Amino acid sequence: MSESAPTRVAIGKHPCPECGGDLEWNAARQALVCPYCGTTAPWSPAQEDGAGAQIHERDLIQALDEPRAGRGWGAERYEVKCQSCHAISVFVGTRAAQRCEFCGSPSIVPHEDQGDAITPESLLPFKVSDGQVRDAIRRWYSSRWFAPNKLKSRALTDTLHGVYLPYWTFDAHVSATWTAEAGHYYYVTETHTQNGQRQTRQVRKVRWEPAAGGLTHFFDDELVPGTVGVGEGLLGQIAPFPTTSNLVAYAPEFVRGWTVERYQLDLRRAADLNMTQMESKTRALCAAQVPGDTQRNLQVQSQYRGRTFKHILVPVWLVNYTYGSRTFQIVANGYTGKIAGRHPLSWIKITLAVLAALVVLILVLAYGQGQ
Ligand SMILES: [Zn+2]
Numbered sequence: 001m002s003e004s005a006p007t008r009v010a011i012g013k014h015p016c017p018e019c020g021g022d023l024e025w026n027a028a029r030q031a032l033v034c035p036y037c038g039t040t041a042p043w044s045p046a047q048e049d050g051a052g053a054q055i056h057e058r059d060l061i062q063a064l065d066e067p068r069a070g071r072g073w074g075a076e077r078y079e080v081k082c083q084s085c086h087a088i089s090v091f092v093g094t095r096a097a098q099r100c101e102f103c104g105s106p107s108i109v110p111h112e113d114q115g116d117a118i119t120p121e122s123l124l125p126f127k128v129s130d131g132q133v134r135d136a137i138r139r140w141y142s143s144r145w146f147a148p149n150k151l152k153s154r155a156l157t158d159t160l161h162g163v164y165l166p167y168w169t170f171d172a173h174v175s176a177t178w179t180a181e182a183g184h185y186y187y188v189t190e191t192h193t194q195n196g197q198r199q200t201r202q203v204r205k206v207r208w209e210p211a212a213g214g215l216t217h218f219f220d221d222e223l224v225p226g227t228v229g230v231g232e233g234l235l236g237q238i239a240p241f242p243t244t245s246n247l248v249a250y251a252p253e254f255v256r257g258w259t260v261e262r263y264q265l266d267l268r269r270a271a272d273l274n275m276t277q278m279e280s281k282t283r284a285l286c287a288a289q290v291p292g293d294t295q296r297n298l299q300v301q302s303q304y305r306g307r308t309f310k311h312i313l314v315p316v317w318l319v320n321y322t323y324g325s326r327t328f329q330i331v332a333n334g335y336t337g338k339i340a341g342r343h344p345l346s347w348i349k350i351t352l353a354v355l356a357a358l359v360v361l362i363l364v365l366a367y368g369q370g371q
């Protein structure tokens with residue numbers, strides 16, 4: 001069946017119409033461009049008849065049982081592993097890296113893939129071009145109040161790289177039943193004696209009643225990152241990646257000339273994480289159904305059916321720079337342009353800001369005393 005076909009190349013081989021060279025995806029032109037002669041071969045997902053239909057979810061249980069199905073990249077590739085941050089970079093076509101594109105470290109070694117990597121089903125192509133992201137990063141810097149001025153004047157986008165990060169997405173249907181005790185508040189008036197005086201007060205009590213219910217829910221495209229090159233904190237800040245309706249089927253043309261990070265969170269561990277996420281979401285959905293003002297002893301029984309997954313790639317722009325002895329990373333969402341990053345702090349500026357705040361506080365206090 002089609003699930004175990006080695007690679008589905010939805011847009012087919014598109015050699016350059018002029019020179020026959022291998023086309024590469026160009027973010028600025030939103031087209032496949034020949035790196036040898038510059039010829040543009042316009043392409044859009046809508047032109048590919050049924051391209052959307054080729055991106056399908058794969059059955060999770062079957063994939064875990066048959067670990068060798070759906071492997072291979074559809075093109076020659078070269079992999080290196082960074083000895084500093086452990087990210088594995090995949091280069092489709094021939095291109096050697098001098099430094100790790102995630103942390104800038106020069107200590108990279110060839111990585112021998114055992115041929116067991118699951119091929120990406122689909123990807124989100126780069127939409128933001130390098131020129132756009134350079135401008136956006138400059139604006140981002142100048143809006144950082146506490147970044148040192150010296151930093152703002154430096155050419156910090158020199159190390160800009162476009163990288164595809166690995167993600168897993170999962171779908172599943174859940175049907176759940178729950179039981180709980182629903183608590184309803186009521187108030188009683190109690191009297192007590194304080195310093196010989198009779199006092200009354202309202203005291204809140206809870207009446208507990210058993211409750212039960214059930215629900216069904218469809219989890220659609222629940223994302224689990226498989227990257228080690230970009231930290232979860234930064235990834236969360238540039239989310240979301242609009243994967244539900246903008247994915248295109250994987251083809252080597254899209255990744256040739258770009259770097260792809262090889263996932264290191266494998267399918268089984270990603271599926272476990274996804275289950276933990278779904279369980280806590282299901283529990284929250286059930287908790288929301290319990291009537292009353294408060295609740296306790298929520299018990300949830302859930303059944304998950306039709307679990308499917310995709311391995312996808314999402315685009316990010318990365319910048320690494322060192323300041324003093326430390327390395328900093330800036331990440332931009334390659335589809336939406338959202339930026340997050342770390343930068344050094346100027347202690348002089350922070351000290352001045354704190355002093356200014358103290359002066360204001362003292363003035364306010366002094367004015368208050370004078371009234
Ligand atoms: Zn050409």
Ligand SMILES: [Zn+2]
Nearest residue numbers: 082085100103
């Ligand atoms: Zn690295």
